[in-house]
Amino acid sequence: MLSFKNSLLEEWINEVVKLCQPDSIHLCDGSQQEYDILMQEMVDAGMAISLNQEKKPGCFLFRSHPTDVARVENRTFIASKKQEDAGPTNNWVDPIELKATMTKLYSGCMKGRVLYIIPFSMGPIGSPISKIGVEITDSAYVVANMRIMTRIGNEVLALIEEGWEFVKCLHSVGKPLEPGEKDSTWPCAPSIDQKYISHFPEERLIWSYGSGYGGNALLGKKCFALRIACVQAKDEGWLAEHMLILKITDPKGKIAYICGAFPSACGKTNLAMLTPTVPGWKVETIGDDISWMKFGEDGRLYAINAESGFFGVVPGTSMQSNPAAMETIQKNTIYTNVGLTDDGDVWWEGSGIPAPEHLIDWEGNDWTPDCGKTAAHANARFTTPAAQCPVIAPEWEDPAGVPVSAILIGGRRASTIPLVIESFNWEHGIFLGSIMGSETTAAAIGLAAGVRRDPFAMLPFMGYHVGDYLQHWLDIGKAAKDPAKLPSIYMVNWFRKNEEGKFIWPGYGENSRVLKWIVERAEGTGEAVATSIGNLPAPKALDINGLNISENDLEMILHVDKEAWLAEIDSIRENFKSYGEKLPPGLSSQLESLKERLS
Ligand code: O2Y
Ligand code: MN
Numbered sequence: 001m002l003s004f005k006n007s008l009l010e011e012w013i014n015e016v017v018k019l020c021q022p023d024s025i026h027l028c029d030g031s032q033q034e035y036d037i038l039m040q041e042m043v044d045a046g047m048a049i050s051l052n053q054e055k056k057p058g059c060f061l062f063r064s065h066p067t068d069v070a071r072v073e074n075r076t077f078i079a080s081k082k083q084e085d086a087g088p089t090n091n092w093v094d095p096i097e098l099k100a101t102m103t104k105l106y107s108g109c110m111k112g113r114v115l116y117i118i119p120f121s122m123g124p125i126g127s128p129i130s131k132i133g134v135e136i137t138d139s140a141y142v143v144a145n146m147r148i149m150t151r152i153g154n155e156v157l158a159l160i161e162e163g164w165e166f167v168k169c170l171h172s173v174g175k176p177l178e179p180g181e182k183d184s185t186w187p188c189a190p191s192i193d194q195k196y197i198s199h200f201p202e203e204r205l206i207w208s209y210g211s212g213y214g215g216n217a218l219l220g221k222k223c224f225a226l227r228i229a230c231v232q233a234k235d236e237g238w239l240a241e242h243m244l245i246l247k248i249t250d251p252k253g254k255i256a257y258i259c260g261a262f263p264s265a266c267g268k269t270n271l272a273m274l275t276p277t278v279p280g281w282k283v284e285t286i287g288d289d290i291s292w293m294k295f296g297e298d299g300r301l302y303a304i305n306a307e308s309g310f311f312g313v314v315p316g317t318s319m320q321s322n323p324a325a326m327e328t329i330q331k332n333t334i335y336t337n338v339g340l341t342d343d344g345d346v347w348w349e350g351s352g353i354p355a356p357e358h359l360i361d362w363e364g365n366d367w368t369p370d371c372g373k374t375a376a377h378a379n380a381r382f383t384t385p386a387a388q389c390p391v392i393a394p395e396w397e398d399p400a401g402v403p404v405s406a407i408l409i410g411g412r413r414a415s416t417i418p419l420v421i422e423s424f425n426w427e428h429g430i431f432l433g434s435i436m437g438s439e440t441t442a443a444a445i446g447l448a449a450g451v452r453r454d455p456f457a458m459l460p461f462m463g464y465h466v467g468d469y470l471q472h473w474l475d476i477g478k479a480a481k482d483p484a485k486l487p488s489i490y491m492v493n494w495f496r497k498n499e500e501g502k503f504i505w506p507g508y509g510e511n512s513r514v515l516k517w518i519v520e521r522a523e524g525t526g527e528a529v530a531t532s533i534g535n536l537p538a539p540k541a542l543d544i545n546g547l548n549i550s551e552n553d554l555e556m557i558l559h560v561d562k563e564a565w566l567a568e569i570d571s572i573r574e575n576f577k578s579y580g581e582k583l584p585p586g587l588s589s590q591l592e593s594l595k596e597r598l599s
Contacts (some may be wrong), residue, residue, distance in 0.1 A: 002027075005161045009134065012168055013117060016136050020172060021108045022115035028143055030153015038140045047141070047185045051335075052344030058332035061340055062141060063364055064213055065186040069337065070379045071215035071222065073460050076197040078227070080464065085201075087465030088578045095200050098207075102196055105174065105209050112177025113138040118146050119156040119166075122225050122292075122306040127399030129238070129294050129304045131229065132156055132164050135219050137171040139187075142217050145334060145383045148309035150220040167204045167228055169219035174210035188212050199223060201231040201463045213336075214311060214381060225290045225306040226461035233292070234464065234472045237479060242457045243291035244272040245303050245402065247393040248515055251280030256519050259291045259303055259487070260408035261457040263438055267494070267507070269312045273324035273391055276512030278543055283512065284393035285324070286402060287386070288312070293404060299481035302401030307386070314338050314380040318352035321508065324391045325382075334383040337362040339375030348376035405522045410492040411454060412438040416564040417493040419505055419542075419557040420514050421534035422521060426477035428534065429489025431590035434470050435572050436491065451568075453575045467582025474586045490518055491534070496557045504553045513543050531560045532597035562598055569595050 002017070002025065004010040017025065028034060039060060042048040051059040078086040079095035086092035116137050123130030135146060146152055160166050174189035189195055189210030197216050198207045206223045208216055215222040229240035243259040250256075262268045272288040287305025296302045312325060314335065319326050329335075339347040339359040347359055355375070361367035362377045386392055395402060409432060411417075423429035437453040453459075455466060462469050480486050492514060494507045517537050520526030527538035536558055544554065572591055576583050 019106050020110035022110035022113055025115045027117045035147055042140055055345045060334050062336045065188050068188040068211050068213045069377055072195055075195045079200050089466045102207050109172045109176050110138045116143045118152050120150040120152045120220050121156045122220055123304045124397045124399045125151050125155050129292050129401055133167040133169050133224050135169040139173050139212050145218050148383045148385050149307050151308055167224050169206040171208045171217055173212045199227045222461055227463035231463040238294040241291050242461055244268045244288050245286035245291050246272050247284040249282040256405040257402040258406045259404050262410050263454050263457045270322045273322055275509045277509040278512045278516050284391050286393050286396045299485045300403040303404050304401040309385050312382050314348045314382050315376050316350035320352055328389045329382045329384045337377040337380035349374050404487045406518050407487045407489045408492050409433045409436045411436050412495040413493050414497040421491040423489040423534055426486050427586050430473045431587055432491045434587055465582050467579040471584040504557050517542050533560055565598055
């Protein structure tokens with residue numbers, strides 16, 4: 001029996017120990033020494049490879065099981081008491097049924113393993129915006145990654161012992177060991193239907209079983225900081241969002257903070273660390289994935305990065321796409337599923353570094369450039385400390401957060417959506433957030449019907465009904481002491497294509513031109529024209545100095561395509577129908593107003 005001052009913690013841990021039957025228990029203190037010992041144990045067991053220490057000091061490579069390589073949305077469940085509270089976008093299972101199924105799986109699941117207890121804080125320890133969790137896991141890989149991605153250990157445990165509320169997160173790789181059985185290098189449940197990523201929102205409880213990978217296993221990230229936290233946020237009057245946070249400084253030294261919601265694989269990490277091409281402007285990073293926002297005393301929304309590391313996609317990361325990320329991942333980084341070169345370094349597709357003649361690929365096989373396979377898995381990851389990022393803003397850990405001036409929302413749209421639209425007001429901004437999305441492959445040829453709507457890029461991460469979620473955004477606007485202090489909302493689209501299917505806008509550092517206009521709008525100097533869909537940059541208001549873009553292309557990406565928008569309205573209406581009675585009236589009236597303005 002483990003004993004703690006906090007009886008809730010003590011009861012829960014002892015209950016889990018009894019159920020999972022580990023061989024031993026380790027309470028994580030969060031120290032460097034503890035991390036080093038765990039890493040060495042994993043290297044000795046053949047689960048991790050220590051990389052060439054001259055080239056990549058403090059770096060390790062892991063190779064996952066080929067069936068366990070990404071978040072599993074079809075095995076992710078929201079087990080609210082009532083099905084209607086999960087809504088049409090989530091997989092709902094009755095919590096009693098799900099607990100019965102998973103209790104059987106958990107029974108004895110940690111035999112032959114160590115049970116690690118990780119007290120962790122999402123956000124700076126003790127910040128009024130932060131929250132605490134405890135993850136119980138049988139994976140040392142999870143402990144190591146959680147130490148980079150969150151703040152773990154004694155300081156957090158002390159707060160729990162003082163009585164701070166905590167979210168219970170239980171994780172098992174789902175592979176008990178028989179006496180004498182040799183462990184595999186990446187233990188996990190043998191089949192996909194034995195994996196469960198389950199959320200019990202009313203109980204603030206997470207149960208994950210069967211996967212050791214990323215968002216399925218590092219429970220502070222998507223499971224807590226988004227799916228559970230967005231329910232806490234609704235109940236408590238704040239926002240837990242899938243957003244980057246960046247700091248932008250103009251040539252006169254004036255600072256603004258911008259949050260941005262983009263679906264996975266839209267370049268969020270790159271935007272958070274962008275190198276502006278506009279002379280005199282500077283961008284620094286606060287966070288790249290999860291923003292928690294609360295009203296401050298002054299009536300502004302303040303944001304914190306809920307994490308302390310980056311869990312970024314490796315393929316495509318290069319000195320050209322993201323030099324800051326490249327510098328960050330040179331040391332103290334965990335690589336998962338990339339290629340291992342013969343001199344103990346790592347390599348991946350899109351690194352900008354010529355492919356070596358030979359390496360060992362992410363599955364542990366010999367690889368040559370002509371072998372017909374990629375060296376790295378498409379969802380290979382780096383786990384790296386945010387503090388190492390060369391463009392991290394000095395105030396990135398300020399417990400008070402940073403005041404947000406603007407919120408960006410954007411998906412991948414080949415047509416219809418201009419480069420940037422400024423919303424008329426908060427309600428119109430929420431409407432834009434509700435209709436954002438990306439084209440599915442079929443729609444790459446321009447069919448609006450193929451748009452997968454992804455409100456605020458939260459579709460895979462909403463812990464409750466999408467209609468209630470959007471109503472909560474509207475309510476936040478109503479709760480503002482001074483609506484003029486709410487951030488302005490901008491829909492952006494870096495992904496417009498021409499008739500030949502080529503991207504029109506160059507993206508990357510050139511996106512600073514759009515950020516510049518947004519900041520100028522906030523300062524009252526940027527010019528805009530009101531259109532039926534929102535305010536667009538006035539002619540010449542967007543700084544295109546030195547940019548190689550034709551008048552025609554610029555016209556195309558800043559133009560309101562009326563026909564396309566009318567088709568869009570039909571598709572939005574279809575989508576809204578799926579919300580049933582929970583469609584916020586504020587959003588249906590926005591849709592009708594848009595139709596009127598267009599006709
Ligand atoms: O595949 C995974 O488990 C990781 S998913 C992920 C990781 C970091 C940031 N964002 C995401 C995402 O899917 O949005
Ligand atoms: Mn994400």
